Amino acid sequence: MLQIEDLHQYYGGSHILRGVHLQAAPGEVTVVLGRNGVGKTTLLKSLMGLAAVRSGKVRLGGADVTRAAPYIRARQGMGYVPQGREIFARLTVGENLQMGLAGKPVGTKLPPVLFELFPVLASMINRRGGDLSGGQQQQLAIARALAAGPRLLILDEPTEGIQPSVIKDIGRVIKRLAKAGLDGKPMGIVLVEQYYDFAAELADRYVVMERGAVVQSGRGSDMAADGVRARMSI
Numbered sequence: 337m338l339q340i341e342d343l344h345q346y347y348g349g350s351h352i353l354r355g356v357h358l359q360a361a362p363g364e365v366t367v368v369l370g371r372n373g374v375g376k377t378t379l380l381k382s383l384m385g386l387a388a389v390r391s392g393k394v395r396l397g398g399a400d401v402t403r404a405a406p407y408i409r410a411r412q413g414m415g416y417v418p419q420g421r422e423i424f425a426r427l428t429v430g431e432n433l434q435m436g437l438a439g440k441p442v443g444t445k446l447p448p449v450l451f452e453l454f455p456v457l458a459s460m461i462n463r464r465g466g467d468l469s470g471g472q473q474q475q476l477a478i479a480r481a482l483a484a485g486p487r488l489l490i491l492d493e494p495t496e497g498i499q500p501s502v503i504k505d506i507g508r509v510i511k512r513l514a515k516a517g518l519d520g521k522p523m524g525i526v527l528v529e530q531y532y533d534f535a536a537e538l539a540d541r542y543v544v545m546e547r548g549a550v551v552q553s554g555r556g557s558d559m560a561a562d563g564v565r566a567r568m569s570i
């Protein structure tokens with residue numbers, strides 16, 4: 337689904353991403369771990385074309401999208417949930433969800449499964465986004481990214497600042513999406529996370545980043561044996 341090869345990215349003279357390699361397969365959750373400032377968010381922005389890369393390759397389903405504009409990547413099947421949610425506070429829940437269909441033909445309907453995944457959104461469809469709790473806004477942000485039916489979902493710290501009950505709900509949704517997507521077909525998921533327990537519960541595969549580079553990787557089931565928790569606390 338997603339293949340990243342030797343990715344390098346700079347901000348001015350600062351070398352932010354240093355030869356990153358990463359793969360994400362349909363039906364799997366690939367978790368990207370690391371402390372603040374190691375380049376995780378920059379990596380996701382580079383995947384979506386929001387940050388230009390100096391060299392390397394980004395492939396989606398075999399197609400080279402390294403230089404493609406963000407809207408092209410979205411049309412080709414990438415969905416992105418940014419850190420901080422970035423919903424439209426003055427728009428209603430329904431209007432926010434419609435924004436997820438911006439690249440679709442006029443008249444395209446929202447997938448009904450969105451309201452099965454996030455029942456709270458159906459009851460708040462006419463409420464302004466800014467009036468929702470942090471957890472509800474996060475659910476809205478994920479649903480908006482799913483509205484276009486992506487093949488790959490990229491999430492940047494979806495547990496940040498939300499209550500434990502909603503974290504569990506989001507975890508269940510991520511597991512379901514990896515296995516069956518929105519239409520019964522497996523979806524690839526890339527999840528950046530600092531909450532170790534949440535990451536370990538979901539990860540089929542993991543990578544750990546330090547100073548812009550991948551320094552450790554493996555199967556999610558091996559995270560404890562590989563000492564990932566200790567590495568994140570160093």
